[in-house]
Amino acid sequence: MRNGRALNHNLSFSKALLCTSRSYGSKGEGIKAKLEKVIPQQRDYFLGIKCLHGTTNIGTIPVNSVMGGMRGLPLLICLTSSLHPTKGIFYRGMPIKEVCAKLPRVKKGSSEGTPEGAFYFLTTGCMPTKEEAQDVTNEWNKRGKVPPFCLKMLDALDKKIHPMAQLSAASACLNMNSKFVEAYTKGAKRADYWKYIYEDSMNLIAMLPTVAAIIYTNVFKGGKGCRELNKDQDWSGNYSTMLGLPDDDFIDLMRLYMVIHADHESGNVSAHASHLVGSALADPFLCFSASMCGLAGPLHGLANQEVLVWLTKLRKAIGDDPSDDEIKKFIDDTLKGGQVVPGYGHAVLRDTDPRFTVQNEFAMKHCKDDPGVKLVTRLWKIVPEVLKKLGKVANPFPNVDAHSGVLLQHYCLMEMNYYTVLFGVSRALGVLAQLIWSRALGYPIERPKSISASDLCAFIRKADEGKDKKKKC
Structure with a gap:
């Protein structure tokens, strides 16, 4: 999944991305040692979201804007x-x-x-x-x-x-x-x-x-x-x-x-x-x-x-x-x-x-x-x-x-x-x-309102389900 290249667009969203609740490292590790293990995987996780779902809207706001410094949003x-x-x-x-x-x-x-x-x-x-x-x-x-x-x-x-x-x-x-x-x-x-x-x-x-x-x-x-x-x-x-x-x-x-x-x-x-x-x-x-x-x-x-x-x-x-x-x-x-x-x-x-x-x-x-x-x-x-x-x-x-x-x-x-x-x-x-x-x-x-990673995933899943329903219709 490094840099999002190995993401499979045919997989379901839940399988394509790393789970944020996964536990990393062994018990007793210091903060920095634990972060050194967590950060690379979390980078891939969020890069995967942007690669696969950057244009998906949360309400009327694209995921890319939520994750991209709100650039260009008229706020x-x-x-x-x-x-x-x-x-x-x-x-x-x-x-x-x-x-x-x-x-x-x-x-x-x-x-x-x-x-x-x-x-x-x-x-x-x-x-x-x-x-x-x-x-x-x-x-x-x-x-x-x-x-x-x-x-x-x-x-x-x-x-x-x-x-x-x-x-x-x-x-x-x-x-x-x-x-x-x-x-x-x-x-x-x-x-x-x-x-x-x-x-x-x-x-x-x-x-x-x-x-x-x-x-x-x-x-x-x-x-x-x-x-x-x-x-x-x-x-x-x-x-x-x-x-x-x-x-x-x-x-x-x-x-x-x-x-x-x-x-x-x-x-x-x-x-x-x-x-x-x-x-x-x-x-x-x-x-x-x-x-x-x-x-x-x-x-x-x-x-x-x-x-x-x-x-x-x-x-x-x-x-x-x-x-x-x-x-x-x-x-x-x-x-x-x-x-x-x-x-x-x-x-x-x-x-x-x-x-x-x-x-x-x-x-x-x-x-x-x-x-x-x-x-x-x-x-x-x-x-x-x-x-x-x-x-x-x-x-x-x-x-x-x-x-x-x-x-x-x-x-x-x-x-x-x-x-x-x-x-x-x-x-x-x-x-x-x-x-x-x-x-x-x-x-x-x-x-402004901030959302968690799990909230973001939930929005994206809901948007994807809405797209699927429209296709069936």
Whole structure:
């Protein structure tokens, strides 16, 4: 039965699959030893179910969806953003490329709209004026002072603790000052919850650049760096300056980065984690902390690191200016080695990620001669050609992570372990806008139904019996 190849489709379901109640191992075995015997057989058992009965419906839901991470099931409402396989990513119904073009440029000479404007747009559904976006900047500068207890905690953390773990811990500890918790404890009306969620969200977003910059300087720069917000700077300007990277072009890159990474529907891991925890009426600080735990996973926010690692291997093997044939061979070798080409493919999109496109446009304006940028641009043409020939890849096109790392490195932000923190600071804009609306609309606590393996078998048997009756009729 290994990998389902020996499953006999003519056998009855009960004989084709291993019995879950079977006892494995001898008495007195430890947990790990017993699991080493049980797990391979149970893997085959569940793989057999998927192979034989993946398209069988439990009600209206296919077994493949029940066992496959609920991918593609329409189970959530998200007002702020949406994804279309071929049309791309939309903020409030507007294509993200158009959003980037229409956001007001608050700073003179800036080529990019601000995250402040994006948050206004995501939250209200209205494109802000320059003055309205500036009002958000002013609010965040007023609210952005990080409490001493949080600063003390960050400085006390071991520098070996991953930056994402530090970001999650810092957000969680900030809930001590939650306006929502205070109001809920005093008996606030349910219809007013969103007002306190809004206050907490604004305060958290305002403090994130300082928190994130302190994590960076503590871990990578020996704790040396600015910790005070400049009232004359916008959100991205303050963040960049506190990172020690005050270059105007880098600040513009941060504005673009923060806008395009902000929101991605509510079904991705970081957004869904925030939504799930928030449905229990946890405050925004705890919700964002949970969101960052999800973002830290290698299948979510760490992807741009994997892209850079792969690009480094490529450049080391065949140089900065390889031929197309050399690149194709390196890609083939990667695939033959059982690995994927990182930065290509997407769970929903079936065309080039528009976030990749706007980053490439930025690169062409500011750093088109950078070797990494030139290589990424060439790969955009070559990789899809190779992947298409396999005939098994749903989306052979680049996603946002295929480009972001080389841009960050161009501006000398070299510490890859920190990149997901940048993603996290941006993602706050989307998940907190979603959280405000979740409480405004009174969404209930999230509680999907899970079933046991025996329940699953019973559903499948019943479905099979129904098919047999229809055939007889």
